[in-house]
Amino acid sequence: MAVRKLKVGCAGLGRMGARHALNFLNRTPRAELVAAFTPDANEVAWARRELEPSGVVIYTDYEEMLKHPGLEAVVVATVTTAHAEEAIKAIHADKHVLCEKPLSTSVEVSQSVVEAAAKRPHLKVMCGFSRRFDKSYREAYERMDAGGIGRPSVFRSQTCDRLDPSGFFVAYAEFSGGIFVDCNIHDIDLSLWFLGQDSVVKSVVAMGICAVQPELRKHKDVDNGVGVVEFWNGKMAYFYSSRMMAAGQHDMTEIIGTEGKLAVNANPMGSLVEMYESTGVRREIPHDYYGRFMDAFVTEANEFTAACLDNSRLPFKLSGAVQAVAIGCALQESLNSGKKIHFDETGRRIEQPKL
Amino acid sequence: MAVRKLKVGCAGLGRMGARHALNFLNRTPRAELVAAFTPDANEVAWARRELEPSGVVIYTDYEEMLKHPGLEAVVVATVTTAHAEEAIKAIHADKHVLCEKPLSTSVEVSQSVVEAAAKRPHLKVMCGFSRRFDKSYREAYERMDAGGIGRPSVFRSQTCDRLDPSGFFVAYAEFSGGIFVDCNIHDIDLSLWFLGQDSVVKSVVAMGICAVQPELRKHKDVDNGVGVVEFWNGKMAYFYSSRMMAAGQHDMTEIIGTEGKLAVNANPMGSLVEMYESTGVRREIPHDYYGRFMDAFVTEANEFTAACLDNSRLPFKLSGAVQAVAIGCALQESLNSGKKIHFDETGRRIEQPKL
Amino acid sequence: MAVRKLKVGCAGLGRMGARHALNFLNRTPRAELVAAFTPDANEVAWARRELEPSGVVIYTDYEEMLKHPGLEAVVVATVTTAHAEEAIKAIHADKHVLCEKPLSTSVEVSQSVVEAAAKRPHLKVMCGFSRRFDKSYREAYERMDAGGIGRPSVFRSQTCDRLDPSGFFVAYAEFSGGIFVDCNIHDIDLSLWFLGQDSVVKSVVAMGICAVQPELRKHKDVDNGVGVVEFWNGKMAYFYSSRMMAAGQHDMTEIIGTEGKLAVNANPMGSLVEMYESTGVRREIPHDYYGRFMDAFVTEANEFTAACLDNSRLPFKLSGAVQAVAIGCALQESLNSGKKIHFDETGRRIEQPKL
Amino acid sequence: MAVRKLKVGCAGLGRMGARHALNFLNRTPRAELVAAFTPDANEVAWARRELEPSGVVIYTDYEEMLKHPGLEAVVVATVTTAHAEEAIKAIHADKHVLCEKPLSTSVEVSQSVVEAAAKRPHLKVMCGFSRRFDKSYREAYERMDAGGIGRPSVFRSQTCDRLDPSGFFVAYAEFSGGIFVDCNIHDIDLSLWFLGQDSVVKSVVAMGICAVQPELRKHKDVDNGVGVVEFWNGKMAYFYSSRMMAAGQHDMTEIIGTEGKLAVNANPMGSLVEMYESTGVRREIPHDYYGRFMDAFVTEANEFTAACLDNSRLPFKLSGAVQAVAIGCALQESLNSGKKIHFDETGRRIEQPKL
Secondary structure, X not given: OOOOOEEEEEEOOOHHHHHHHHXXXXXXXXXXXXXXXXXXXXXXXXXXXXXXXXXXXXXXXXXXXXXXXXXXXXXXXXXXXXXXHHHHHHHHOOOEEEEEOOOOOOHHHHHHHHHHHHOOOOOOEEEEOHHHHOHHHHHHHHHHHOOOOOOEEEEEEEEEEEOOOOOHHHHHHHXXXXXXXXXXXXXXXXXXXXXXXXXXXXXXXXXXXXXXXXXXXXXXXXXXXXXXXXXOOOOEEEEEEEEEEOOOOOOEEEEEEOOEEEEEOOOXXXXXXXXXXXXXXXXXXXXXXXXXXXXXXXXXXXXXHHHHHHOOOOOOOOHHHHHHHHHHHHHHHHHHHOOOEEEOOOOOEEOOOOO | OOOOOEEEEEXXXXXXXXXXXXXXXXXXXXXXXXXXXXXXXXXXXXXXXXXXXXXXXXXXXXXXXXXXXXXOEEEEOOOHHHHXXXXXXXXXXXXXXXXXXXXXXXXXXXXXXXXXXXXXXXXXXXXXXXXXHOHHHHHHHHHHHOOOOOOEEEEEEEEEEEOOOOOHHHHHHHHHOOHHHHOOHHXXXXXXXXXXXOOOEEEEEEEEEOOOOHHHHXXXXXXEEEEEEEEOOOOEEEEEEEEEEOOOOOOEEEEEEOOEEEEEOOOOOXXXXXXXXXXXXXXXXXXXXXXXXXXXXXXXXXXXXXXXXXXXXOOOOOHHHHHHHHHHHHHHXXXXXOOOEEEOOOOOEEOOOOO | OOOOOEEEEEEOOOHHHHHHHHHHHHOOOOEEEEEEEOOOHHHXXXXXXXXXXXXXXXXXXXXXXXXXXXXXXXXXXXOHHHHHHHHHHHHHOOOEEEEEOOOOOXXXXXHHHHXXXXXXXXXXXXXXXXXXXXXXXXXXXXXXXXXXXXXXXXXXXXXXEEOOOOOHHHHHHHHHOOHHXXXXXXXXXXXXXXXXXXXXXXXXXXXXXXXXXXXXXXXXXXXXEEEEEEEXXXXXXXXXEEEEEOOOOOOEEEEEEOOXXXXXXXXXXXXXXXXXXXXEXXXXXXXXXXXXXXXXXXXXXXXXXXXXXXXXOOOOOOHHHHHHHHHHHHHHHHHHHOOOEEEOOOOOEEOOOOO | OOOOOEEEEEEOOOHHHHHHHHHHHHOOOOEEEEEEEOOOHHHHHHHHHHOHHHOOEEEOOHHHHHOOOOOOEEEEOOOHHHHHHHHHHHHHOOOEEEEEOOOOOOHHHHHHHHHHHHOOOOOOEEEEXXXXXXXXXXXXXXXXXXXXXXXXXXXXXXXXXXXXXXXXXXXXXXXXOOHHHHOOHHHHHHHHHHHXXXXXXXXXXXXXXXXXXXXXXXXXXXXXXXXEEEEOOOOEEEEEEEEEEOOOOOOEEEEEEOOEEEEEOOOOOOOOEEEEEOOEEEEOOOOOHHHHHHXXXXXXXXXXXXXXXXXXXXXXXXXXXXXXXXXXXXXXXXXXXXXXXXXXXXXXXXXXXXX
């Protein structure tokens, strides 16, 4: 006798895709990874070694994978520029979809995924905002929701990557959508979660500098950015993103309420070890986002699987992904125009501030 | 095509047994939980609900389970008093064994397990010192081993349980072997790991009090104990155990070397959330050992499985479990006699200190 | 034989003035508090009790105090609106001056103090930016100056007051200059110290909300504000100020460089005590700025005294106080106009962003 | 008009004596340092430079200093071997005395100071247990006293010095009384404060090693020691002292009660600065006890002065200093004999444990 398992295919086996594939293979008891797709020869070789022995069929054509017998769900973890098209194709092929963030760097394209999904309401289509599955963020949300900080009012959040002197981020910036869309998208999504998914933006402004990678300017990007978002409900959020942290990844968040404050990961740590040395007391911190959010990705895989199998609700709506991209794009525009951007109570863009 | 998986049976489905069963079922990709044994009706009911649907066969007779077709390995997680007998039976039935700590509260009985295992060297027999699999302890060991603190010299370690006002620990003390055998056994095992498995004890002394549970005295036990162990190699260890921590579980360790110190979990935390409230800044800490060591048990299950399947070495020797029990028993004896106990360089007990 | 001591008079004996008076009386060995002025009857009573027995002469007329025989230096710690006038009078009376911050909430009036001082270069005239004397800020500056974080690039700083439900801050806002001038003035001054006193502002923008004190709007103020300042030298700063911290005062700063980051008081604490309780681990934090900066005020008094007696250089220039007020006022204007404000490379205000 | 000030003389101007002298000179408003004594030429030179210009008369003969006109109080901060004799001489000369710890490394000699003081009850005679004046220890005591941790039961405390490779501690050990008398005397005194000054010792045991300074054995001392003390009131204390901390001074204490725990300085820090570097997050810690307790010495000077001037009670009794030395000496004896030492309920030494 066997428990019914969700048959999953994974599109994309790069850095994040490989992790998703292994999580669905080994750490998602109710799922069965049956197929994987990648057009990349190195990734195919990796898959033959790591996935095929467990019975996963490897595809180099995405549409072929969609035809895999019995396939029920697809994880889209290819390059950002392919997310939306592949997600829509999977929806049309009647598959559940877990799509890596962002759906697209374009608001319109992101919206097209939402519309495709809306036509197949029996499908579970989710954008992979991994922090929504993080144990600490969830605990913070529950404490806030239980009234622990009064009325949440100011939201501060940062996504700070470790300095990568290889120049990777310069090339990456061409398609990433910019630092506010690529990095702060997580913080923006969190701000909507904590301040209310129905919060309407009143104004946004962003500023930034190229402290270590001046070449980023040619892609209209920066390596350190600060953005501020004001909402019509009297709340506000501010964000910081950086590509030059010496110590490692430091993503942190504060939710400041009228009666208290919650801080998530204000003091990053890679383990519970502290070293007392002649130079003082030291601890290491995670080097990348996966070191920080590894368990959240496993939870994401398990909850997505459960929602598909049990036809239960996903923990958040797909449309939020469009909201987040819209705010990220507005911040990126403000960064580049040097101007503050204003909206009216309906979210329509206006020229002058409405006080 | 399928990957070969280790067929595992779990004996005991109490608090820890149920966790082992679920870990082998869901979080150990190379293992397959095929059988489970418990004589307890409530645990059987739980197993029918949680394990049977996944194909696990439930037994109420341990020896029957050992005959389960194809069974290769057994996890012994019943009450401590049954550990040794069940481990030996499994060895005689030619099964690999992962036995919960301690093998026994008696040195002689513990030794009998080691001897049974020694006659079947092709079997993997391991005592479940879960902290050996903890990421932070391993990191500390690697740093020490790489010379990060010079020569390790003083070892301090504590196992402190959350206060349980139910009186559970009083009844439990009848068979636990006492606080130094039950709690500090982990710290003692860690001291041997960090100071050298071949360290020979020179003297031990222990003192303790009953601060919250005076009835413990009838079982020759205490709720707070301090033990000190001196080794012939010029190193020393000291231990603290307690059953009355208000805030939760706090197990921590310091390894003090001639050039530095490593601290593991000096600052316990249950998550990455900090709360700023009118009473100050607060964080919660794990309420029990499982909240602290959950991941270590999963690693334990996976590494035990890999050693069985690949015939590779276990990370530590079974005989260490006897050493640890011997030290724990000597501390417990010192607690009750009020006397310090001395040994010569060969580990033989002597009456007077040898200076 | 006696050491020569600086004869000091203190103007204003309110919250801060009384502290200055006591610091000069008891904790500044090279100074002698000889006079004090206050027009307030309660404060006079306090001074008769606390200061007069030590030989301090109490005045209710500021100009009379200036004529006190032998008086050499004046501490101006009256209400902000009186700072500039009293400072200038003291300068004209040929006294050294330590003036509480800000010199004025008006840039022009602040500048007039600088000009008065410039005409008497033998006098020491200092604005009391107390954080410049804080041991931790100084340590951070030295580490940065020694190259510890590469090139400082992004500066983040916050001044967060404990929630005062009495409504005090509403009345106070009428004359405070607003949250960016009153609170963030310290952070702004620090940003100029750390990023370079010659940094020229390129643009400023501010946003804010009234989360707990809606009546602040009538004084064009907010209880939570975020401001961003971009400099022409490729550096940037962002600030947060709040009047609603539940846990207490939390002023903190980060200096982010190309090779590292320095954090000052990221983890506030009122003492070295941690409490382990049934609700977790807790510590208290200072309730007000004086709990955090008490020692800095003592250092300030001693260094000001030494500069006067030894005719040595003050640790920073008076003109910086005008720069800080100018930035604070621009942020406050941006908050109220809803617009970003731009400047050219010479610091001249311009209408459109110069990219 | 002048406030009446206590006329103080300081005996000994070595490391600690110079600090006392400067504290009484500059940071004790109600005291006037009028005299200082040292037989050491270098210290005399220092005193001529640092103290004489402020009117302090320098003596090279202790008894001469005692005759200084108007002298009211003496700080004894010479070498430990001189403490008792000088304290007694000062008492006989009718001076108040603040004597550095320990009164003597001998219980009998310590007791003779108590007896001398008892004959002049109008004099204030205090042993300089500086930690009793530390803000954090006082806060911990108040929290405990207010019931914050239920009934205090287990006391853990350590005094850990920074590694000094110069060999200083070897020579020092000849007269220090040993690590338990020299270092842990503070922890022992604290244990009596927190567990009750009337606690009667039931047994003591100590063990130790020479990890970095093997030559210490010739003075019957060690560089790392652990001691355990059991009291007849059902409470216990355990102590650790070390001379080989790489990171700096780390003195810390835990008071463990039936309903909570207080930790003092579990996380040492030299300032509020944290450094984020490529090797992780780092902070420095104080290098010596003065870096940790500087403010406590100032409070000590001020409170001693106030007690003398106002004839108010000192914060603790002189006899406690004898209790602490007695426990320290017993621990040192146990260390060297290898035996546990037992006492009956009246504090009389007995051969066998009384259970």
